[in-house]
Amino acid sequence: MQGDALDRIIKNAIDVMESSKYQIFEICESVRSERNALNFELHQVLEETSKTIDMVDHCEMEYRKARIRLTEVSRDFKRFTEEDIRSAYELATNMQTQLAMYREKELYLKTRRDDLQKRVKNVDKQLERAESVVTQVNVVLEYLSGDLNQVTRLLESAKNRQLLGLKIILAQEEERKRIAREIHDGLAQTMANVVLRTEIAERMLSKQAYNSVKEELVDLKGQVRGGIEEVRKIIFNLRPMALDDLGLIPALRKFIQDYEEKTKINTRFELVGKDARLPSGMEVAIYRLVQEAFSNVLKHAQASHVTLELTYQQQMVKIVVTDNGVGFVVDNIDKKIEKGSHYGLIGMRERVELLEGRMEIQSTKDVGTKVSILIPIKSDSKEE
Incomplete structure (x- = not known):
């Protein structure tokens, strides 16, 4: 009788956990969708940042030309009329205004980029916690869904052995999750960012924005080194x-x-x-x-x-x-x-x-x- 009652309790527990598992899964999917939307927006911001950097470089070049032109017409009153001076002054002023506007836009986009990267990181942590709960529920379900008679015997005569078996399964799942998380948060994110930054540098090269390209490549090199270090840490943690x-x-x-x-x-x-x-x-x-x-x-x-x-x-x-x-x-x-x-x-x-x-x-x-x-x-x- 006690065994039948225990079986019913375990079956009810399994039903409740199955239902809860799917609810947690829906939460995971919702968080994953939010992360995808943030990554898409981040990609757009990175592209727009690249274009704005190009415009800043272009405006700086045009502004320098306009100032040289203004200096030339201001020094030679014989060759240039007041209309020439006024036009040169207006052009220089307009280019200065455009340059300031694009610089402000660049600063805003970079701030927006940093904010999105932080939000993506926070959402990743939420997803990690939700997936951890799913993993634990799956482990318990896997354990309870086995031979219920055996579970009964374990509960009655070998509680420590049951705990050990459960811990072994949990440890295996946690180790798999840890490795997957390290690869996802470290190497995978680094490689994805390297691809994006490479595309940005490629577009800058086509427009001869060499100073900006140099900065991007220096940052890119640092990220690649960081990725290599992450790989080495993962390998070392698996087996020194x-x-x-x-x-x-x-x-x-x-x-x-x-x-x-x-x-x-x-x-x-x-x-x-x-x-x-x-x-x-x-x-x-x-x-x-x-x-x-x-x-x-x-x-x-x-x-x-x-x-x-x-x-x-x-x-x-x-x-x-x-x-x-x-x-x-x-x-x-x-x-x-x-x-x-x-x-x-x-x-x-x-x-x-x-x-x-x-x-x-x-x-x-x-x-x-x-x-x-x-x-x-x-x-x-x-x-x-």
Whole structure:
């Protein structure tokens, strides 16, 4: 009876979530349409900006000619009449007025361009949040839509295993979404902008606006370099090449250096014992553990200093991450981990358990936190 009741509850939950999913999908489509409209308007503004820059260059050239002409007729009263002087003066004045008008228009268009780019970025963030909700709903639906009898057994006898299974699916979806977001927000946007700016530079070249072309190309070169850097970051985050080529210690040194530059948190790395290559899987696991520990410091600790101490022993690797942040009550955090509400520490604890190690957390309010991890090195897994 209890199993039937639970099945009905789960089926009702699935129906409600299916309905909600389509509503969220409609919101996503609406936001996506708004983004497309903004991108179209941005493209038009960029084109109009290019044309206005051309007109500014043209007016500057004509204004210089008009001033030269006015100077000539003003100096030679014998050759030129008062009518010639008046005409030259009016032409110079008109060109000056046109130049000021087009300069003002150029300034307005550039301001409008910057505003549209900010709006596009904000809409992208809204779309990202909506898609994240859809992803989470899909994950839960996928999990609940399986064998309901199995779900019942899991609920009754293996709640932790169910949480682990759900977390694995969620982690996979989040990783896919993260990679897609990095490519979309970084590389894809950069490449699209490069195409637009190249077209603008091409039109300027045809009209011999060389100074403006030079400025566009300098900016274009910077964007391409930024795109290359984004690609390198994505590749490094997927699998740090230094980890394969040089080993764990150089990869960790590079990570800590980048972490300090990015977060402005002072860092220190201490190596105790003799550096030795470990099995590839173990090196990756240790690297990810350190990543997650430092990420937790950034998110929660409000620290100004963090230290990584890595100790190599004959049959053990010890990882200690210490910060001088706000600290917390350890009993409370243990309860959060048990309830599955602190995913960073859950992920770390699961990695440690997979390596048959153990993790200890020591923390004092307003003093700091110390995370200690011990990982055994099995004799049959050592690399020669």
